[in-house]
Amino acid sequence: MSTATTSSVWRFDAIGTSWAIETAAPLPAEVRDEVAGVVARFDRDWSRFRADSLVASLASGEAASIPLPGDADAMLSLYGELDAATGGAVNPLIGDALARLGYDARTSLVAAGAPVPAPRWRDVLQWDASTLRLSAPATIDVGALGKGRLVDLVLAVVEPAAGGDVVVDASGDLAVRGVPVRVGLEHPYDARRAIGVATVRDGALCASAINRRAWGDGLHHVLDARTGVPVRAWAATWALAPTAMRADALATALFFDGGPELAADWGAHWVRMATDGRVQWSPGFDGEVFS
Structure with missing residues (x-):
């Protein structure tokens, strides 16, 4: 949930989720068309579901x-x-490991076997100024930061036309320009509750949780690429950063050792909740965590 002083909301569905763009006045048709084009190109490039x-x-x-x-x-x-x-x-080559557990192009949600680790991506994937190459077939999945990247791309289209405050919200990944926005941190086990509130000021907040895109017995979309096994220690993460791509990346990294250290290196803030209910947050977090 968020609070802002904007007065016009454009809602639409894209890349399998719901979006809301809040501005002071309705966006012109040509800006909406440009947003649709940006989303369509990104999906055509990066979707493993088509x-x-x-x-x-x-x-x-x-x-x-x-x-x-x-x-x-x-x-x-x-x-x-x-x-x-x-x-x-x-690891961006986690796609086949996700598909093996049922999160495949058909979204079958039926595991095809035991978990498998992702390939060592730097041994398989190379790119230069003009070409992206794989030395063996593998499925790229940019879910660790791709939605955040798309939020940034959409914001870049909308902000010049908005003429004031802007919120681009892609179901938990959002970017804000102008007036600060207070965002409730949804409890991963009870969507009616929040574990705290964050304030987003000319930046982005992204969230990830194991109850989203979850199926079967303990299966969900956040895997450890080294094993192909869904993470067990952490239930939900929230990260604040200057761009949505970085916030999205940190929201993923915070499920693992090294995530808080990376956030500190970037000067970013975060909250995360363990599966046993414990909550941690970064020094200087701009918000409130409820006891």
Whole structure:
């Protein structure tokens, strides 16, 4: 939940989730069309849930290389930092491990076997100024930071046209410009409750939780790439950073050892809740955690 002083809200669905863009006045049709184009391009490049995407052609072996998507260098370079900080727990080639547990292109939610680790991505995936290559078929999944990246791209379109306060909210990943926004930190085991409140000031807040995209017996979308097994220690994370991509990346890293240290290196703030109910937060967190 959020509170802001904006008066116009544009709601739509994209990349499998609900979006709300809040502005002082309704956005012109041409701006909405430009947002739709940005979302469509990102989905066409990066969605592992559609057979005609660029990453699907790599996963199938149909192509060993593709023209470098516009967001590849920014996202994959940040994956390098996540990989180093978490000892390899965060990996953009986690897609096949997710599919094996049932989070596949058909969203079957039926595990096909025991968990498998992701490939060592730096041994398989390479890119340069013009090309993205895989030395063996594998499924790229940018879920650790991709939605945050798309929030930033949408904000870049909307902000110049808004002429004032802006909130871009992609169901838990949001960016704010202008008036500060107070956001409730939803309890991962009871959506009617909050464990605290964060204030977002000209920045972004992203959240992740094991109760979202969860199925079967203890299966969910946050896997340790080293084992392919869903994480067990942490139930939910929230991260605040200047960009949504960085906040999204930290929300993933905070499920693992090394996440808080990475946040400190970036000067970012965070809250996380363990599966046993304990809550931790960073020094200087701009908000309140309820006792």
